[in-house]
Amino acid sequence: MIKVAVDAMGGDNAPVEIVKGAVEAVKELDVKVVLVGISDVINKELAKYSYDKDRISVVNATEVIGTDESPTVAIRRKKDSSMVVGLKLVKEGEVSAFVSAGSTGALLTGAILHVGRIEGIERPALGTKLATKKGYSLLIDSGSNVDCKPKYLEQFAKMGSVYVENVIGIKDPKVAIVNIGAEKEKGNALTKETYELLENSDLNFVGNIEARDLPNGDVNVVVCDGFVGNVILKFSEGLGLTLLKIVKETITEGIYKFAAAMLKTPFKAIKKRFDPDEIGGAAFLGVKALVVKAHGSSKSKAIKNAIKQCEIFVENDIVKKIEQKIQN
Amino acid sequence: MIKVAVDAMGGDNAPVEIVKGAVEAVKELDVKVVLVGISDVINKELAKYSYDKDRISVVNATEVIGTDESPTVAIRRKKDSSMVVGLKLVKEGEVSAFVSAGSTGALLTGAILHVGRIEGIERPALGTKLATKKGYSLLIDSGSNVDCKPKYLEQFAKMGSVYVENVIGIKDPKVAIVNIGAEKEKGNALTKETYELLENSDLNFVGNIEARDLPNGDVNVVVCDGFVGNVILKFSEGLGLTLLKIVKETITEGIYKFAAAMLKTPFKAIKKRFDPDEIGGAAFLGVKALVVKAHGSSKSKAIKNAIKQCEIFVENDIVKKIEQKIQN
Numbered sequence A, B: 001m002i003k004v005a006v007d008a009m010g011g012d013n014a015p016v017e018i019v020k021g022a023v024e025a026v027k028e029l030d031v032k033v034v035l036v037g038i039s040d041v042i043n044k045e046l047a048k049y050s051y052d053k054d055r056i057s058v059v060n061a062t063e064v065i066g067t068d069e070s071p072t073v074a075i076r077r078k079k080d081s082s083m084v085v086g087l088k089l090v091k092e093g094e095v096s097a098f099v100s101a102g103s104t105g106a107l108l109t110g111a112i113l114h115v116g117r118i119e120g121i122e123r124p125a126l127g128t129k130l131a132t133k134k135g136y137s138l139l140i141d142s143g144s145n146v147d148c149k150p151k152y153l154e155q156f157a158k159m160g161s162v163y164v165e166n167v168i169g170i171k172d173p174k175v176a177i178v179n180i181g182a183e184k185e186k187g188n189a190l191t192k193e194t195y196e197l198l199e200n201s202d203l204n205f206v207g208n209i210e211a212r213d214l215p216n217g218d219v220n221v222v223v224c225d226g227f228v229g230n231v232i233l234k235f236s237e238g239l240g241l242t243l244l245k246i247v248k249e250t251i252t253e254g255i256y257k258f259a260a261a262m263l264k265t266p267f268k269a270i271k272k273r274f275d276p277d278e279i280g281g282a283a284f285l286g287v288k289a290l291v292v293k294a295h296g297s298s299k300s301k302a303i304k305n306a307i308k309q310c311e312i313f314v315e316n317d318i319v320k321k322i323e324q325k326i327q328n
Helices: A016-028 A039-046 A071-077 A082-091 A104-115 A150-168 A189-199 A211-216 A226-251 A254-262 A264-273 A300-315 A318-327 B016-028 B039-046 B071-077 B082-091 B104-115 B150-168 B189-199 B211-216 B226-251 B254-262 B264-273 B300-315 B318-327
Strands: A002-007 A031-037 A056-060 A097-100 A125-131 A136-140 A174-179 A204-210 A221-223 A281-285 A290-294 B002-007 B031-037 B056-060 B097-100 B125-131 B136-140 B174-179 B204-210 B221-223 B281-285 B290-294
Touching (some): A002 A016, A002 A300, A016 A031, A016 A300, A031 A082, A031 A300, A039 A056, A056 A082, A082 A104, A082 A290, A097 A300, A104 A281, A136 A150, A150 A174, A150 A189, A150 A221, A150 A281, A150 A318, A174 A189, A189 A204, A204 A211, A226 A264, A226 B211, A226 B226, A226 B264, A264 B226, A281 A318, A290 A300, B002 B082, B016 B031, B016 B039, B016 B300, B039 B056, B071 B104, B082 B290, B097 B300, B104 B281, B125 B150, B136 B226, B150 B189, B150 B221, B150 B318, B189 B204, B226 B264
Parallel strands (some): A002 A031, A097 A290, A136 A221, A174 A221, B031 B056, B097 B290, B136 B221, B174 B204
Antiparallel strands (some): B125 B136
């Protein structure tokens, strides 16, 4: 049974939904959870539930890092924050993974500082599953490095390939760069130089992909800088849910009401694919231990699913496999 | 009756669909069209249709600029291309507007070189309507300047405001920067500096907007660099249409078939909102005459709608109003 540390103070709905998610996790999954944060607050929340006491423990941390703080300053100063304490637990091997719904910037900075990068990795990056017609593509970087160099993107492509091959189980995954045109000479300085690097790599590089074609899911690893990746990820969530709402509103009016009633079940299934809470967490690929970022607005279900993701990452030994790929 | 020049050789479906679109335009709209390109080819296409011969004329241009050519080289060398000849027609006032579905980069370069920037404008930009829950937001730059400076984005915001106020008719439109977080300190170097500039402008600047919130349509002018803008625009088209397809496929299976049949009409209406052909064209804001970019994959309907857009732009004297705003 793996042990996962969870930042009880991170995210818009902390600590209530985080603690609830931890309780749900130990009920449904084969895991132990260590809740990190202000212990009085956590224990008060835990008191609301009945659960196997052997499966949830609390580690006290007196400080909290907010999303409005400078990541570098906060990580350096708040040494007793739930985030720093949690990162140290995973670094020291006390737990197999650390999950936080707190500030992405702080988590990246903290992971680099307190867990450390895999040797040879310039920048760790967030790899997130992006819903497509066929299932999911891996979008990397989906939000941690807003200003990137071509070399970083090349490494994102390598780490993403390892992820897809091992976690999703697709051999020799297709890699593409998000660009404004399919041709090699299209794009900005970053995409043009990255194209050269990937063309000469041992990856299954298939060229540029226009954003219009992303939903088709023909490519397995979608590479971009963290700004563009964040825009794609967030826009996908927003547009997916809005569009379903429009469809629903349209057909629940007047004469379509009867049809709408029949469609409740299929609609739920589609909505599920665009619901970020279903995916739960994204791994920070490129650090020496397993650090998973949960959505800032995570509710209990998202936290539970992020913990579930950790199980899969640990099982597939994703950290070690990235290490091997990069050092080869 | 306004006269619009159309690049008969530009776009994936040229010349067939372009010529067809011109014929549809003179039948449905109060316009005259000048088709620019290899006259033999154009005349052969025109011979397929019956239409008012006084309303369509042909201007010969012997060269064609492809999407795979370097914009700067192509525009400088191919002086007798349909694009350069068309741009000269609008520059010299022979026509009120020029529409092309050809290479965006070449059209931008050509518009700057042969039509000229409005005094004070650093970079012209494409302003495109982005479908939202409430209607449309103006996305600027939606694909012409892939590497931008903060000053450019400030001007995009000004030009976009003039557009929305005059073309869409919303007074004091809300302006926001696309960013990876709502807080002022979030983002990359470009968004942070642009924030400062817009905060100190006379625009109705409402701060950063996350991509997730774009579909809500709470903001009227959405400012970003052309790379990010292109990703948003294309992704919106792709995801919108894919999602509707998924919904349709799901509900036309088995027991939902009856419901699906009832929903044909509302579905068509929703699809229309995400169909780039319905919007037709985007204006290159910031040049001295009206240059309109149609989608590269434009079919006849898109060309007709781009010509229709020209009518609205001319009626509202958008070029002059931008000139006034920038020089104030």
